Amino acid sequence: MIGTLPEHLTVGDTDYPIRSDYRNVLQIFEAFNDPELEPAEKWIVAIYLLFEDFSCADDVLEALENGFPIEEAMKQINWFISAGKVPGKETELPVYDWAQDEQMIFSAVNKVAGKETRELEYLHWWTFLGYFNEVGEGTFSFIVGIRNKLNKGKKLEKHEKEFLSHNKELVKLEKPKSKEEQEQEDAYNALLDEVLG
Numbered sequence: 001m002i003g004t005l006p007e008h009l010t011v012g013d014t015d016y017p018i019r020s021d022y023r024n025v026l027q028i029f030e031a032f033n034d035p036e037l038e039p040a041e042k043w044i045v046a047i048y049l050l051f052e053d054f055s056c057a058d059d060v061l062e063a064l065e066n067g068f069p070i071e072e073a074m075k076q077i078n079w080f081i082s083a084g085k086v087p088g089k090e091t092e093l094p095v096y097d098w099a100q101d102e103q104m105i106f107s108a109v110n111k112v113a114g115k116e117t118r119e120l121e122y123l124h125w126w127t128f129l130g131y132f133n134e135v136g137e138g139t140f141s142f143i144v145g146i147r148n149k150l151n152k153g154k155k156l157e158k159h160e161k162e163f164l165s166h167n168k169e170l171v172k173l174e175k176p177k178s179k180e181e182q183e184q185e186d187a188y189n190a191l192l193d194e195v196l197g
Helices: 021-030 041-052 057-067 070-081 103-115 123-133 139-152 158-164 178-196
Strands: 008-011 014-019
Touching: 008 070, 008 103, 021 041, 021 070, 021 123, 041 057, 070 158, 103 123, 103 139
Parallel strands: none
Antiparallel strands: 008 014
16 A cells, blocks of 8 residues: 555565564664674574564574575565665665764764654654655765765766865775674784884
C-alpha cells in the first residue's frame, strides 16, 4: 500500500516482524564493514538484528538447520535496506561511510528533519533514509562531492583543493582494519614513538 512503512518481511510463507528502527540497519552496516566477520557471519548478524524472531546468532543457526530460507531472507533484507528498490550492482567507489562520517551525516539529517534524530525513541529506517536522501548543501555534501570527483578522476576546483589540503582526514575514507592490522599499526606507531621520543 502506498505510504505504508513495512514492519514485516515475508520469507518463505511466513511474515516476520522486523526491527525497523534505523539504528538496527546502521548496526547491520557495521557488521558488513567488520573485517573480522566472514560473509556468512555478516548475514547471520543481519538476520538477527532485523528479524524480531531472532535474538542471537544461535537462533539464526538453529532456524537454518530447520530449513529457514536464508537466500530469500537476504533478498528481503536488501529490499528493506534499499527502501523497496531492487538494489543494482555497485560499480562505483563509495563516497561516504556511515561509521566514519557519522557526525556529519547526523548533522545533515537533523537539519532536514528539523530535530535531533538520535534522541527519538524510534525512527523507521525508510523515514531516516528519506531525510538522508534530501540532504542539501552543507559540509557533508561538499565532502561527498570532493570524494566523488576524486573517485572519477575529475579535476577539483581551487576551493576544493584548498579544503582537501587542510582536511585530508575528513575527506579520505578509511578502510576498516582487522584486529591483526590494527595491532600491527599500533606496534609500528609505538616503535616510532620510541625511536623518535
